[in-house]
Amino acid sequence: MANLPKNILAVLIAFQTMLFCGVLHASVITNGDFSSGLDGWNDASSTGTVGSEGGAAYLQSGSGVSPFSSILVQGDDGSFSFNDALLIAADYEYLTFDLWQISADVDASETGAASFDDSISLIIYDAFDFNYDLYLAPFDVTSVQTSFMVDITSLIGRSVALSFEVSDENDGFNSKFGLDNVAFLKSIVGPVPVSEPSTIALFMVMLVSLVFGNRKFKK
Structure with missing residues (x-):
């Protein structure tokens, strides 16, 4: 040249x-807006449940206490073989999604002794090298639907699974969280x-x- x-x-x-x-433009994550229920997503829950309603997904803790109460996954971490891993294309810098708390109902099987409340977090599992896994701390959610954005530049070119996970603490409640509008974003001027x-x-x-x-x- x-x-x-x-x-x-x-x-x-x-x-x-x-x-x-x-x-900002979004790449296609299968059914990231949950308009087709949970198509493209997989349920890996323990004591809790996942489902869809009103054009969004929900994750709900169950009876008792479990750190992996309800789990909703898309992609593959190289071991659980749900479906093809998600490739983070070049120039895609962010993962965005909406979270909010739908309800918190009394759970009689819990004593309420925990100092932490039920929470929802995200783990991005790398399909080939666990050293690239991103463990994101529980998100500060309220009853208001709020958009979150995660920097994924360290995963560009890598194959991953997205795992939204609810931790059921001994707080005396079963919590239900909403999830919607999951997408990869890239920034161009x-x-x-x-x-x-x-x-x-x-x-x-x-x-x-x-x-x-x-x-x-x-x-």
């Missing part, structure tokens, strides 16, 4: 910028996501004209 005439090089750079400018075919055709005409015009000038 260093040997190209300066005017052609300038057009190439401008075209590359035009192609890749845009705002500028307002235009993709150039239209007519724009690409115009660029090709400009490039050909510059090439032949440059040759004629040299003669």
Whole structure:
């Protein structure tokens, strides 16, 4: 590219910028909005339950105490073989999702002696090397649906599983959490996501004209 005439090089750079400018865009995680129930997701719960209602998923703790009460997974960590691992494509920098607490009902099987409440967290399991696993602390959720964003740049190019997990503490309650809008995001600068075919055709005409015009000038 260093040997190209300066005017052609300038057009190439401008075209590359035009192609890749845009705002945050989401890649496709299967049924990340739960519009098709739990299709694409897998239940790995212990004493709790997972399900879908009102266009969102829920994870609910069960009776007694369990650190893995309810678990909802998409992808594969290399061992539980639910479905294909999720590949973190190049330039995808974030995982985003919505969480909120739906309810907290009395659990008579618990004494309420715990100093911690039931909680929901996320673990991103790497399919080939557990050293890349991301253990994310329990999220501070309320009754208000709130969006969370997690930096996943350390996992670019790697295959993973997403595991949303509810820990059932001895707090005297069964908690129910909502989950929705799970997606990968990438960040690109500028307002235009993709150039239209007519724009690409115009660029090709400009490039050909510059090439032949440059040759004629040299003669």
